[in-house]
Amino acid sequence: MEHIPLNFPFLAAALLVGISFYIIIFKKNLIKLIMGIAMMASGVNLFLVALGYRAGGNAPIYTDVPEGPMVLPVPQALTLTSIVINVAVLALMLTIVIHIYRHTGSLDSEKSRKMKG
Amino acid sequence: MAALIAQSPILIIAIPLAAAFLTLPIGMASKKARNALVIVSLTFVVFLVFALARDISINGIHVYTLGATSPDLTIPKGFMVPVRIILEVDGMSMLMAIIWSIVSLAAAIYSLSHIANETGQNRFYTLLLLMVTGGFGMMFTGDLFNLFVFLEIASISGAALIAFRTRFADTQEGGFKYIVVSAIASLMVLFAIGLLYSQYNLLNIGALAQVIQYTTLDKIALALLLIAFTMKAGMVPLHLWFPDAYSVAPASITGMLVITSHACMYAAFRVCFTLYGGMLDAPVVGWILIVFGILSMFVGVTMAIFQKDVMRFMSYHAISQLGYMWIGVGVGLAVLGNADLVATYGRDAISGGVFHILNHAMYKPLLFFTGGALFHCTGTRDLTKMGGLAHKLKWTTVLYIIGTLSISGIPPLNGFSSKILIYESVYQFHPILTITGIIVSILTLASFTKAFHSAFMGAELPEYKKVKEVPRSMIIAMVILAAGIVFITLFPSLIVNWTIHPAADALIDQGPYINAVTGAIP
């Protein structure tokens, strides 16, 4: 456990996920819920991209690169994919929320529960 | 032909994808050409799936390395681990692909008239084909991150399709719940993938399975992966979103969504059996699945009896039927470490669970389609407003009876053959499981009788005097699935030997799956 200070980025990512879980569970406003999901996505992306960091590394691009190690390219590619996926999810969520607002006139998740039981 | 089969894993994924991209431009020009494109591409996919299935039953696991100098070259020359994305098709993925190809074709045919009066049809079919792509991708991929990507494709297109009828408020609510749940589940899957990647620097399932250690980190990753996939599959108590989302979608989409649930279930099995495999603390995970499986069966069916909305009622039954699969496969998983017990009843339990996936995938979409036919004719999903429809909907009634008998496990229909496999093997593990299963079966029959009586039986109600039999394409789609039921009913041993046992063996023994990736070092 001697490397706890070094692991700070991972810790930040995990806490970001935890905070966004708090938002998603306890905030009843649908827009806030979506913001929570966006935050969770940022947390996961931060986690992924931090996994690939190598101490003192350069970006893995050979064009005029200085001497030294390169950071891992695969996590960066995964993060890129994940970011685009989250953009897509958010766009669709917001669209559906617009419709929910037009139908129920409210953004409260306790108001949009026509179906239960 | 041989070249076609060698390329077929990617073609099965890419053809619906390319067709989806083409649907919009073609649909703007001509409606008929678009419908023909959808049906022809899905029919071709069915053909490819069966050709590949035949090849796999003869030659074993099929691997396809994307972008390599040769599709068989899973690991680059002079290196130890796979770098590229590998598609890997074994018995279990093949079974799922057979199910998915048939149901998606039936759903596309059903949609032709079910949504004929709606606007936005071009985009509807685009999303339908994308969902097909996502499902096949989830079933065929041998790469964890790729699994996540295809899970998202299936989820996003599913959410948009659930919310398709924007004029109703409940569709929007169902779509929103579905997309929130899928977004969070898939983000947790991604987090778990990150945890695994951080330790082993690998993403391929086979290569990971070879080196996995079951450390604390792996346990946390297992919990995240397992619960995220089971939530997407709709296991009690994570089923709450399931009826909300599935009851409001167009019926053809609901039929397909059931199979995406099965695909998530498949992913959970893949994680437990193939990824963790021998390293897994099998009895504990097995008991987790069994306990939640019993809960699913019982809560699902008791909630279903209570329902008054026909699609919601069937959705709860889907949850209940998923419970049979969880306990069947869970018992197999619980005894996985013990070769004797696996031979005595573990293999039969897994076979029963897997066979039940096949059977459920035939009768549950059929029942959802009949529910959609009721909605099509009456304009409501509320059972309290229905009655006497058997006078008008003769085909629908007969098909509903077939589905009902099958889901309740009335011999000789196919539901019985898988349930007997589950009951007999699970009884030796713990008798209470079989007893619960039989009680749930009885309750299932009771609730379907209730729905049958209130929708179809009774005098002809005055408000439905003008109702006509549903359009032909809807009947054709239902008849396809009913024909599947009859076929499985008549030849259970043929089906079990040809598809179910290879699938069960693929789950029990992770060796061939790993060897297919790592054994082929040139």
Add this chain to the structure above:
Amino acid sequence: MLSKIVRTVANQLIVFILIFGLYVIAHGHLTPGGGFQGGAVIVSGVVMLLVAFSSKELKKSLRERVLSIMESTGALIFVALAFAGIGTAFFYNLLVGTPIFGRIPAPGPNPGDFWTGGVIPLMNLAVGLKVVAGLSAVVLALALFASGEEVEE
């Protein structure tokens, strides 16, 4: 619609944004960037136009139908490039070693050569087209819907 100053500045700036976005897309195989990033840059320009002019004005020049077809085209080009290698394997980079984008760069750090990368620059272009069209369509549709205009099918 905002004031005349904003509209004039936006009109001038969009050219630079377009050029920068195209640069990011076209040099995706040499420098940080690529189809998604460059596409997002260009869409930010579209959003600027949307703010400066109203969605009603913008709809006259950017139609969703055209954007949809552009998006489908980009996606189809991408799939076609992936399919092109199917003689060896799906996604095989078949242009490596050919004169079109096929020069192999010197190993290790080098100044970069535009004609490298195989199918990657072409895929970047296809993805860029797709992202520009797709995200503009989303932004435009959301803006039109929010202002009560009709979104064509």
Add this chain to the structure above:
Amino acid sequence: MTFILESGYAFWNPLIWLIAFAVVMVVVYFFRRRGKKEYKKDTAQTRIFLCGEEVPEAEQRHIRVGNIYWGFFETLKEYYNQVLRPHTGIINDYILWFVAITAISAIILLIAGLAK
């Protein structure tokens, strides 16, 4: 081609059931044949007879879904009160369940790992 499905201890043959089904159908057909032939449609013969009372309209005759299995629900009232409680229909609760089950299963997995 064999029809028999082996299930470890027992076996299952759909053919026997189909034969039994066919026999039953023959018997049913036999009884049906014995019914009266001189049956006239759209006369009093086909109308519903209810002890000479006025027959209610179709809408009143039909037993709606809400009235079926009333006793079952009445008996299991307590159970249903309990099982309906988590079905709130609020999306936040759904995610809370996910968090709860994930946390619990992680605890179970870790404790089981320690016991080994």
Add this chain to the structure above:
Amino acid sequence: MRKVVGLILLLVLVAFLVWGVLLIHPFGYPPSDMDDYIIDNAQEQTANNNVVASVVFDYRGFDTLGEATILFTAVTGVLLLLRTLKRREESS
């Protein structure tokens, strides 16, 4: 009640996540077999200076196809949901 139980369970989950991420390799020193192979061979195999681009479009190109498909799906979904229901309104 709900808030208390929810907070406790949430804290348990977060504790697991935090515990998990503290067990990961030290930040900046990852295991890197697969990535080293890619860094070493990307220039030769994909004729490309940008290793991330080679991963995105070549080694893991299928993911990118899926990603592009997801974007396409979302755009299609958004336009599907925001479509005008004109035909429906006229008839009703």
